[in-house]
Amino acid sequence: MTMLSRTADGAMLVDEGGRVILWNKAAERLLGFRAQDVIGRPCREVLCGETLGGQPLCSASCAMGRKLAGGGGVRNYDMQTHAKSGRVVWINISSLPVPSRKKGRFLAMHLFRDITKQIKIRRLAEELHVLLSPPGGKPVSETTKRRSTSRETGELPAIWSALPLSNREKEVLRLLAAGKPSKDIADTLFISPVTVRNHIQHILEKLGAHTRLQALALAFPPGASPALK
Template sequence: MYNPLEFLSNTADGVLAVDQEQRIVFWNKAAERLLGFQAKEMLGRFCHDVIGGCDESGQQLCKSGCLQQLRDATPGGVADRNILVATKTSQQVWLNVSTVLVPSSRRHLCALVHLFRDVTAQKEPTHSIQQVVDALSKLSATQATARPVNDARRSTSSDLTRREKEILRLIASGHTTKAIAQALYISPATVRNHIHSVLTKLGARHRLEAVLLAASHHTL
């Protein structure tokens, strides 16, 4: 089954997604590193049973029904907060969590995406993953409007050349400009030119947004 979030597997920030029933359907490598739980331990479980995050006052934030509460609080938007959670080894860590709703008419697709990083040292809001959140918000809006196949953006994404798609796939897998140049035996300047062309064609502001848009149209 196609998963539009699969390209987030190798991001530095932890990513988990839940379905309409609040069962975890996506858990990336960074989430494993940050919390110690492997994906095979988490997939299919209720997020509130295994995360159980609390705020500074000790009030539990991760609980049954929080999916609907987030829908009501941030329709089409992004929620950002710090929560205290326990790792697999019972260590208490503070995570800054940004949450974006990704609506879908099909129940088996992701409904809610959490992006998080350890902020125990500073325990304050961070905007280090704001680009990811902005891009996911745009993907959410794209899915919510359910545009027809021949819309302008889909037509533009299909105009990507074979080389541009190849570079976009490498970006999605975490390659830097230098690494892409080495992999394709081209200069970094040529890579940057291709990336600029991709951003222009997709109407994206940055690389991650380009990957998100391409993934939502099954271009990758």
């Protein structure tokens, strides 16, 4: 298992009884729990995982755990968990059975990586789609045609340039559309988080929006791209 100390993915090895027997440094960095915090504990208590829909995923009767313990394979899956600090973290997990000393039984190796940013972007895109869809919706072909025409005529760049925002505020808005949290925006633009919050407040006021989502919907109508300048 020495190789697991070198992987960039978090790694957790679980015994036949569902208890953690290995927790690598990458897992420590990702979730904040040290090996001594989790070794010997049931994996369900360590991850306390939930599905995308908010339903409990980890339990004493874990179907995936039973399948792995019997030597079966499972597909990779996404899970919401929490870091030691309480911060919500989304992880994608790849699991595989590892031969045990007990005949016919297997340990379960779980390799996981942080996908929090991707989940936020996915949810934002879904919310924008719902917000921008007209009542009753439109046929896909009509929506696609409208977006294509907008790009060809240059309508979207015109809308973007007409926004009553400063260049810095547009930069902040583009980064918001890319799913960046305030701290990452501050780091990217070399400004303080307080300045970022002030820019966001000014954006909301200038666009007459009450939320960040509304501001993004106004700035990026269907077919618009956050990369527009």
